[in-house]
Amino acid sequence: xxxxxxxxxxxxxxxxxxxxxxxxxxxxxxxxxxxxxxxxxxxxxxxxxxxxxxxxxxxxxxxxxxxxxxxxxxxxxxxxxxxxxxxxxxxxxxxxxxxxxxxxxxxxxxxxxxxxxxxxxxxxxxxxxxxxxxxxxxxxxxxxxxxxxxxxxxxxxxxxxxxxxxxxxxxxxxxxxxxxxxxxxxxxxxxxxxxxxxxxxxxxxxxxxxxxxxxxxxxxxxxxxxxxxxxxxxxxxxxxxxxxxxxxxxxxxxxxxxxxxxxxxxxxxxxxxxxxxxxxxxxxxxxxxxxxxxxxxxxxxxxxxxxxxxxxxxxxxxxxxxxxxxxxxxxxxxxxxxxxxxxxxxxxxxxxxxxxxxxxxxxxxxxxxxxxxxxxxxxxxxx
Ligand SMILES: Cc1cc2nc3c(=O)[nH]c(=O)nc-3n(C[C@H](O)[C@H](O)[C@H](O)COP(=O)(O)OP(=O)(O)OC[C@H]3O[C@@H](n4cnc5c(N)ncnc54)[C@H](O)[C@@H]3O)c2cc1C
Numbered sequence: 001x002x003x004x005x006x007x008x009x010x011x012x013x014x015x016x017x018x019x020x021x022x023x024x025x026x027x028x029x030x031x032x033x034x035x036x037x038x039x040x041x042x043x044x045x046x047x048x049x050x051x052x053x054x055x056x057x058x059x060x061x062x063x064x065x066x067x068x069x070x071x072x073x074x075x076x077x078x079x080x081x082x083x084x085x086x087x088x089x090x091x092x093x094x095x096x097x098x099x100x101x102x103x104x105x106x107x108x109x110x111x112x113x114x115x116x117x118x119x120x121x122x123x124x125x126x127x128x129x130x131x132x133x134x135x136x137x138x139x140x141x142x143x144x145x146x147x148x149x150x151x152x153x154x155x156x157x158x159x160x161x162x163x164x165x166x167x168x169x170x171x172x173x174x175x176x177x178x179x180x181x182x183x184x185x186x187x188x189x190x191x192x193x194x195x196x197x198x199x200x201x202x203x204x205x206x207x208x209x210x211x212x213x214x215x216x217x218x219x220x221x222x223x224x225x226x227x228x229x230x231x232x233x234x235x236x237x238x239x240x241x242x243x244x245x246x247x248x249x250x251x252x253x254x255x256x257x258x259x260x261x262x263x264x265x266x267x268x269x270x271x272x273x274x275x276x277x278x279x280x281x282x283x284x285x286x287x288x289x290x291x292x293x294x295x296x297x298x299x300x301x302x303x304x305x306x307x308x309x310x311x312x313x314x315x316x317x318x319x320x321x322x323x324x325x326x327x328x329x330x331x332x333x334x335x336x337x338x339x340x341x342x343x344x345x346x347x348x349x350x351x352x353x354x355x356x357x358x359x360x361x362x363x364x365x366x367x368x369x370x371x372x373x374x375x376x377x378x379x380x381x382x383x
Contacts, residue, residue: 005134005135005136005137006035006136006137006138007035007036007037007113007136007137007138007139008034008035008036008138008139008140009025009034009035009036009037009138009139009140009141009142010036010037010038010039010129010136010138010140010141010142011036011037011038011039011142011144011267012039012119012122012129012141012142012143012144012145013039013040013119013143013144013145013268013270014038014039014040014044014099014103014106014114015040015044015144015268016049016051016095016098016144016268016281016282016285017144017267017268017269017270017271017273017281017285017289018038018040018142018144018267018268019098019099019102019103019106020102020282020285020286020289021142021267021289021292022036022038022102022105022106022112023060023102023105024060024289024290024293025293026105026106026109026112027060028293028297030296030297031111031296032111033111034111035111035113036111036112036113037112037113037115037129037136037138038106038112038113038114038115039115039117039119039129039131039136040114040115040116040117041116041117041118041119043116044099044103045096045099045100046095046096047094047095047096047243048095048245049095049245049247050092050093050094050095050165050199050207050245051092051093051094051095051098051282052090052091052092052180052199052280052282053090053091053280053282053283053286054085054088054089054090054091054283054346054350055088055089055091055283056087056088056089059286061091061093061286062091063101064093064097064098064101065091065092065093066092066093066094066097066201067091067092067199067201068089068090068091068092069085069089069090069178069179069180069199070084070085070086070089070178071083071084071085071178071179071180072085072090072179072180072181072182072342073179073180073181073182073184074182074183074184074333074334074337074342075181075183075184075185075186076184076185076186076330076333076334077185077186079334079337079338081337081338081342082179083342083343085342085343085346086343087343088343088346090180090182092199093282115131115133115136117131117132117133118131118132119131119145120132122141122143122145122264124141124261124263124264127139127141127263127264129141139263140262140263140264140265140302141263141264141265142265142266142267143264143265143266143267143270144266144267144268144269144270144271145270146268146269146270148250151254151256153252153254155380156252156253156254156255156316157252157253157276157316157319157320157323158215158250158251158252158254159213159214159215159250159251159252159319159322159323160212160213160214160215160216160217160248160249160250160251161211161212161213161247161248161249161250161251161279162211162212162214162217162218162247162248162249163197163209163210163211163212163223163245163246163247164209164210164220164223164224164227164244164245164246165197165207165208165209165210165244165245165246165247166207166208166209166224166227166241166243166244167201167205167206167207167208167241167242167243167244167245168205168206168208168231168236168239168240168241168242169204169205169239169240169242170204170205170236170238170239171204171238171239172204172238173203173204174203174204174206174234174236174239175198175200175202175203175204175205175206176200176203177200177201177202177203179200180197180198180199180200181196181197181198182197183195183196183197183333183337184196184197184198185330185333185334187210187226187230189327189329189330190327191326191327192212192213192214192327192329193212193213193214193322193325193329193330194210194211194212194226194330195211195330196208196209196210196211196227196230197209197211205242207245208227208230208231209227209245210223210224210226210227210230213251213279213322213329215323217248220246249269249274249279249281250269250274251274251276251277251278251279251319252274252276252319253272253276253312253315253316253319254272255272255307255308255312256270256271256272257271257272257305257307257308260302260303260305261302261303262301262302262303265292265302267285267288267289267292268281268285269281271288271307272307273285273288275315275349276312276315276316276318276319277314277315277318277319277322277349278349280349283350287350287351288307291305292305309351310358311351314358316377317370317373317374317377318332318370320373320376320377321369321370321373324369324373331366332365332366332369335364335365335366336361336364336365339364339365340360340361340364344357344360344361345361348361
């Protein structure tokens, strides 16, 4: 019999990865007799994130999808490609719906306890989570608590993906609501990597997001001026801003997962689940959670899950190339979308391509730059 403060699993943080893990556990009868505690410091009610991701199959999250698209476009100042995403669909979920829906499932699940409290520390040796409301013990602790101040990135490349997005409503019909703008690099690159990302919810309503991949962030004014100018260039001047979102996502190959043990396992951004080359995390989390569930059900030790596959190395070199790109970073993305079937690129980002497909992708970009970055890594013995 497990005592009051003892659990089979404790999930630290009820953000994207903590809730996705909880949702998968709730939906699998295998875990019915497991006692689970999820701890979160904030009241998760706000619509603070617009989660976008692509999927080729139906998933648990489909009932939460606000809108999905079958077409996408990629642009730069000289090139424009609109394409059918099939077999993928690009799906969008509002975080407020995500938090409330899964939160409700947790509150109804008899094997789950939700604790609204601040986690002060995690004592791995004694498998203890210390909170403002007491201490809790567990055989396995999953943690999504991310503190970049504590990470020594050193030899691992780090770029910041940062953005401000406006959800606007226009007076006139201004958007093609069948098609997302995945990346529009036609904006001034200002010696960095800058693009617009657009999710049109209807012909009059869209999320328009100004995004940078860079070492340092910019002022809120600068993002917002760029959005305003971009809309003006498209003759969109009569609109109301309904909502704003602001974000900062680390793009790094730092091996957060190397400190995972059988009893302490990092999840989400804290576990290195943010795709280093894109910042996308949701899809990666879904895939990684499938793996965790599989390991738990088979009684396999979690420490044996290996996240350092060949795609990790590709991302490492890709990030190095972007960091050294001196304003030419957008060209790498343009080459990828110009010289390949875009579906192959989405498959590649999903880490589902074959070696042959990967080779053809590498040959479609300026391979010399990539080889130089690889050589630099090898000569520094830092791969
Ligand atoms: C604005 C924004 C938009 C994004 N859009 C996308 C997107 O479209 N597609 C995509 O794939 N990714 C997106 N991301 C990236 C990524 O999916 C999100 O950051 C996602 O929330 C990461 O999930 P996580 O579980 O790692 O972290 P979080 O969702 O941040 O969850 C961590 C949780 O831990 C809690 N916590 C932290 N410290 C403590 C403590 N001491 N005690 C108790 N609780 C604590 C936090 O309050 C938080 O709820 C976006 C990120 C941002 C910021």
